Amino acid sequence: xxxxxxxxxxxxxxxxxxxxxxxxxxxxxxxxxxxxxxxxxxxxxxxxxxxxxxxxxxxxxxxxxxxxxxxxxxxxxxxxxxxxxxxxxxxxxxxxxxxxxxxxxxxxxxxxxxxxxxxxxxxxxxxxxxxxxxxxxxxxxxxxxxxxxxxxxxxxxxxxxxxxxxxxxxxxxxxxxxxxxxxxxxxxxxxxxxxxxxxxxxxxxxxxxxxxxxxxxxxxxxxxxxxxxxxxxxxxxxxxxxxxxxxxxxxxxxxxxxxxxxxxxxxxx
Numbered sequence: 001x002x003x004x005x006x007x008x009x010x011x012x013x014x015x016x017x018x019x020x021x022x023x024x025x026x027x028x029x030x031x032x033x034x035x036x037x038x039x040x041x042x043x044x045x046x047x048x049x050x051x052x053x054x055x056x057x058x059x060x061x062x063x064x065x066x067x068x069x070x071x072x073x074x075x076x077x078x079x080x081x082x083x084x085x086x087x088x089x090x091x092x093x094x095x096x097x098x099x100x101x102x103x104x105x106x107x108x109x110x111x112x113x114x115x116x117x118x119x120x121x122x123x124x125x126x127x128x129x130x131x132x133x134x135x136x137x138x139x140x141x142x143x144x145x146x147x148x149x150x151x152x153x154x155x156x157x158x159x160x161x162x163x164x165x166x167x168x169x170x171x172x173x174x175x176x177x178x179x180x181x182x183x184x185x186x187x188x189x190x191x192x193x194x195x196x197x198x199x200x201x202x203x204x205x206x207x208x209x210x211x212x213x214x215x216x217x218x219x220x221x222x223x224x225x226x227x228x229x230x231x232x233x234x235x236x237x238x239x240x241x242x243x244x245x246x247x248x249x250x251x252x253x254x255x256x257x258x259x260x261x262x263x264x265x266x267x268x269x
Contacts, residue, residue, distance in 0.1 A: 029084065029086050030085055030087075030125075031082055031085070031122075031123050031124075031125065031138070032085060032120060032121070032123070033080060033081070033082055033121045033217075034080070034082075034083070034119070035079070035081075035118065035120075036079045036081075036117075036118050037075075037078055037115065037116040038077045038078070039077070039115075039116055040076070040077050042113070042114035043077050043114070045114055046079065046110070046111060047069070047079075047263055048110075049107045049111050049114070050067065050079075050107075050263060050265070051265050052106075053104070053106065053111075056101070056104055057265075060104060061083060061094060061098070063083050063085055063086075063090075064084075064267060065082040065083065065138070066081070066082050066267055067080065067081040067082075067265070067266045068080050068163055068262050068263065068266065069260060069261050069263060070258065070260055071162065071258070071260055071261045072225070072259040073258040073259055074165075074256070074258030074260075079263075082219075082268075084138070119211075121208055121210065121211030121215070122209045122210035123207060123208055123209060123217065124206065124208075125137050125204050125206055126205045126207060126216075129184065130202070130204070132189075133185055133189050133192060134192075135202055137204055137205075138203055141201075141204070141268070158224075159224035159226055159227075160224060161221065161223065161224060161262065161269060162221075162225040162228060162260070163203075163219065163221050163259070163260045163261070163262065164218075165217060165219060165257070165258050166218040166220065166255070166256075166257045167216070167217050167255065167256050168180070168248070168252050168255050169212070169214070169253045169254045170214040170215070170251050171251060171252075172213065173214070176214050177216065180216055181207075183244045183247050183248050184205070184248065186244055187238070187240050187241040187243065187245065188202075188241070189240070190238040190239065190240030190241045191238045191241035193238070194234055194235060194238040194241070195235055197231050197234050198223075199222055199223045199228065199231045200220055200221070200222045200228060200231040201220065201221045202218060202219075202220055203220060203268075204218075205217070205219075206219070221268075225259055228259070
């Protein structure tokens with residue numbers, strides 16, 4: 001590949017990235033969840049190497065939304081990253097452009113030596129379902145793009161922001177996910193109306209397009225992990241939400257919830 005070709009392709013990716021960031025919530029596209037399973041003894045090394053490459057990652061991958069470490073309720077030493085793509089051509093072209101950049105590989109050996117394996121899942125946002133509840137989805141997510149300042153000696157400890165992944169594995173079938181969304185949105189309106197804590201925000205609601213099919217994920221941002229419990233207790237006062245949960249149970253094979261914490265360089269904090 002010639003240098004001129006690589007530069008031209010990177011320019012096209014940069015322009016596509018600008019379009020990608022300005023997409024409305026109704027524009028077609030998808031999100032990719034990448035999960036690295038890290039060797040326990042290499043976790044600090046992995047995060048340090050990830051931080052070193054964050055500037056290059058933001059430059060080469062304009063659709064990088066966030067990266068989180070496992071915190072509670074899950075297999076530990078997992079790192080989840082979320083990317084936004086306009087389409088599969090965008091994904092292939094962006095990754096090819098990164099492959100042409102020697103600086104991108106500067107810290108890759110440290111990362112690869114720390115990883116046991118990587119899984120990737122392509123997901124579509126249930127934008128219409130969120131809009132019916134007055135939520136903008138990930139395109140309108142009001143997030144902090146800056147890292148949190150370090151706590152100075154003598155300052156009181158403040159619990160950090162926590163995100164929560166709530167994952168439903170549903171029975172197979174074409175009608176299962178639409179039925180889930182119908183039940184979920186009917187209950188969610190009541191849940192949001194009854195939660196007066198202000199502690200939690202539903203960032204997005206996703207279902208799989210490639211990967212383990214009929215998987216649905218809620219991604220929540222909480223003021224902190226303790227405040228998430230206040231929000232959870234408030235939601236139990238919502239009768240329509242409780243009814244929806246009971247009915248969703250008939251569609252589900254399994255359900256799990258885990259708390260995750262953004263790494264310092266994560267765009268979403």
